Amino acid sequence: MDQIRIIGGKPLNGEIPISGAKNAALPLMAASLLTEGTLSLSNLPHLADISSMAHLLGELGVEISMNGAAPSGGNMGRVLDLTASRISETTAPYDLVRKMRASVLVLGPLLARVGEARVSLPGGCAIGTRPVDLHLKALEQLGAEIELAEGYVNAQAPKGLKGGHVVFPMVTVGGTENILMAAVLADGETVIGNAAREPEVADLANCLVAMGAKIEGIGTDTLKVEGVDALGGADYAVLPDRIETGSYAVAAAITGGELYLKGTRAELIESVIELLGRAGVTFVEETDGIRVSRTNGPLKGVDLMTEPFPGFPTDMQAQFMTLMAVSEGASMVTETIFENRFMHVPELCRMGADINVHGASAIIRGVGALSGAPVMATDLRASVSLILAGLAAQGETVVNRVYHLDRGYERLEEKLAGCGAAIERAAE
Ligand code: EPZ
Numbered sequence: 001m002d003q004i005r006i007i008g009g010k011p012l013n014g015e016i017p018i019s020g021a022k023n024a025a026l027p028l029m030a031a032s033l034l035t036e037g038t039l040s041l042s043n044l045p046h047l048a049d050i051s052s053m054a055h056l057l058g059e060l061g062v063e064i065s066m067n068g069a070a071p072s073g074g075n076m077g078r079v080l081d082l083t084a085s086r087i088s089e090t091t092a093p094y095d096l097v098r099k100m101r102a103s104v105l106v107l108g109p110l111l112a113r114v115g116e117a118r119v120s121l122p123g124g125c126a127i128g129t130r131p132v133d134l135h136l137k138a139l140e141q142l143g144a145e146i147e148l149a150e151g152y153v154n155a156q157a158p159k160g161l162k163g164g165h166v167v168f169p170m171v172t173v174g175g176t177e178n179i180l181m182a183a184v185l186a187d188g189e190t191v192i193g194n195a196a197r198e199p200e201v202a203d204l205a206n207c208l209v210a211m212g213a214k215i216e217g218i219g220t221d222t223l224k225v226e227g228v229d230a231l232g233g234a235d236y237a238v239l240p241d242r243i244e245t246g247s248y249a250v251a252a253a254i255t256g257g258e259l260y261l262k263g264t265r266a267e268l269i270e271s272v273i274e275l276l277g278r279a280g281v282t283f284v285e286e287t288d289g290i291r292v293s294r295t296n297g298p299l300k301g302v303d304l305m306t307e308p309f310p311g312f313p314t315d316m317q318a319q320f321m322t323l324m325a326v327s328e329g330a331s332m333v334t335e336t337i338f339e340n341r342f343m344h345v346p347e348l349c350r351m352g353a354d355i356n357v358h359g360a361s362a363i364i365r366g367v368g369a370l371s372g373a374p375v376m377a378t379d380l381r382a383s384v385s386l387i388l389a390g391l392a393a394q395g396e397t398v399v400n401r402v403y404h405l406d407r408g409y410e411r412l413e414e415k416l417a418g419c420g421a422a423i424e425r426a427a428e
Contacts, residue, residue, distance in 0.1 A: 004399045004413060006390035007422035008372055011257035014419035016248050018264040018289070019045040019410040020238035023315075024200040026102040027177040028207050028238060029053045032062055032082035033109035034181060035211055037233025040067065042079040044238055045410045048403070052100040054080070059096070060106065061088030083233075087114050094120040094151060100407075101125060101174075104132055107155060108178035111144055112185035115157045121148065126379040128338040138166045138179040142186050163188030163227055171196050171308040176223075177204055183225040184213040192223040198309040199268050203239045210234035242268035243315045244409060247384050249273075249292040250319045251416065253281040254326060254392040258293035259419060266290055271312045275320070278302045279327060299323065301331035301366055308337070318344045318385035324364040325353035326392055334361040344382035347375040351389050351397070372397040380408040387412065391421055400428065 020043035030053070032039040044050060054064050067079040090110050097103040097120040110117035122132065132153070136146050139155060143162040147154045163186050166179055176196040181204075183190035195201065197219060205218040211234045214226040245264040252259040253276060266273060266285040273283045280299045284291040301324055306314040314337035324331040325348055335341045342362055345355050351373045354365040372395035377383030383404040390397030399405075402425070405412055413423045 001400070001428045002402050002425050003428045004387065004402050004405070005424055005426055006372070006387065006397045006399070008390050008393035008395065008397060010391075010420050010422055011255045012251055012259055012391070012416065012419040012421055013257045015260040015262055016415045016419060017262045018240045018245050018248070021200055021203070021241035021243075022047055022049055022408050023173075024203040025050055025238045026053050027105050027181070027200065027204045028236065029057060029080075029082060030105040030109055031181055031204065031207060031211070032057065033060065033084050033087065033106060034113055034185060035231040035233060036085050037211075037231070038081050038083045039211070039233055040079060040081045040235045042235070042237045044078045044080055045241065046078060047410055048407045049100050049102065052096065053102065056092055056096045056103050056106065057082065059089055060084070060092070060110070061086055090114060090116050090118055092117075092119040097122050101130065104135065105174060105178055105181070107135065107153065108139065108180070108182035111139060111155050111157050112161055112182045115160060117153075117155045119153045119155070121151050121153060126343060127341045130338070132174075134168055134170070134172050134175040135178045138168065138175060139182055141166050142179070142182055142190065161186035163190040163225070165191045165193070167193035168195065173198050173201060176201050180205060180208070180215070180223060180225065183227060184208050184215070184231065186227040188227055190225045190227070192225070193221070195221050195223045196308060197221055199239060199242060207234065207236040210236055240264040240268065243313065243381070245269055245290070246272045246313070246316045247319050247388070247409070248415070249276060249281065249283070249290070250323050250388055251391055252292040253279070253294040253299065254323050254388055256294055257419070258291065258295060260286070260289055260291050262289040264289055271310055272316055275302055275304055275312060279323065299327035301327045301329035301364065303332045305334040306337050314338060314341060315381050317341060318381045319388055321345075321355070321362065321364060322348060322385045322388045325355065325367065325389070326370060327366040330363060330365050332361055332363055336360065343378040344385045347382070347386055348389055350375060351393055353389075369394055371395055374398040374400065377401045377404045380404050384409060384412075391416070
């Protein structure tokens with residue numbers, strides 16, 4: 001197993017290309033199940049989760065071919081052609097789903113296209129129990145018959161799905177995506193209330209429209225879908241990764257440097273920009289990216305609560321907490337989306353951070369400096385928060401179990417080393 005070694009204390013300066021968003025790419029790939037035509041996705045990041053989704057879709061009968069790098073000078077993104085001329089299999093097996101929860105996103109498209117799907121229940125994960133009950137209830141409202149047996153969801157729609165009115169009792173990104181993909185081929189109109197407004201949901205909706213779907217209200221909390229008989233292929237570029245953008249913004253801030261984050265957009269991370277701005281970080285939006293710097297003075301502690309978009313993203317909470325650990329004064333971080341997303345706290349404390357967790361909130365008292373230590377990654381965003389801590393710490397930090405990072409950060413050590421970080425990957 002690989003580990004990442006970092007000698008901290010070097011300000012980062014330079015340019016980092018931002019990759020396509022993993023959490024947009026995964027549902028977009030699943031959308032290929034909805035058509036016989038070819039869905040050509042560009043700006044796809046090269047990540048373990050993308051390979052897992054390609055593997056699953058391959059098992060279901062989707063033909064996938066790499067079509068080179070992105071045209072028009074994209075940020076190293078790849079182009080994949082996905083063609084589901086025939087669905088040969090409708091089961092997403094436990095072995096694949098347990099590796100990647102987003103596998104559950106094949107449920108809606110399979111039901112819509114062929115009227116049946118058998119998908120392993122994902123089970124809990126490091127950050128919470130993460131049930132899929134809301135996905136299933138919503139699909140039932142479109143006429144799906146669903147049974148749970150032997151750890152699998154068995155879903156049938158023998159007469160096809162029918163449009164309906166779905167109101168989610170809480171905001172769910174994956175639930176909104178699954179029901180949206182089901183509704184585009186259902187008979188009649190579907191209204192999705194309290195829909196997730198995350199940019200990745202809008203990216204999926206825009207791609208579905210490019211494939212011939214009829215969707216109104218994209219980017220709002222009410223999506224109106226008029227079902228169509230069939231969708232066609234399309235060429236679509238995945239939006240930039242807002243969480244990768246935010247993570248590297250914290251890297252610039254925590255090392256007292258300046259980074260140009262190329263290929264990303266400020267509108268995707270306004271809540272992050274607002275909060276980091278209050279902490280003392282400067283953002284300037286330029287033609288094809290964002291310049292982030294913290295060159296004048298220390299950082300200040302500020303409070304934060306995670307919320308669905310457009311609120312502060314839970315996927316940036318761990319990185320923000322690392323920044324607060326070395327800021328002046330105290331700050332409070334409250335996590336409202338997942339019940340167990342403070343796994344990075346004990347590891348940060350081993351590096352000298354002063355953090356106390358009380359239920360869903362953590363009080364962070366800023367310390368002058370962190371010290372390097374061997375630490376263990378527990379999930380994707382916790383891993384990157386430890387990398388950020390290592391960049392700021394005095395001495396050497398060794399982050400173990402970096403396979404978590406490889407699920408969501410493309411060429412992380414190469415991007416950071418290119419801006420002056422002393423970072424390398426080594427075999428454990
Ligand atoms: C997506 O997960 C992201 N994953 C997560 O990114 C992200 O943290 C999360 O949205 C919130 O923004 C992908 O897009 C692949 P939810 P998802 O359904 O869709 C509860 C990362 O690090 N819930 O919006 O699974 C759930 O337990 C990851 O890249 C139910 O109770 O998240 C959670 O508390 C991790 N029942 C809350 O809703 C359900 O049926 C929000 O989850 C569905 C969700």
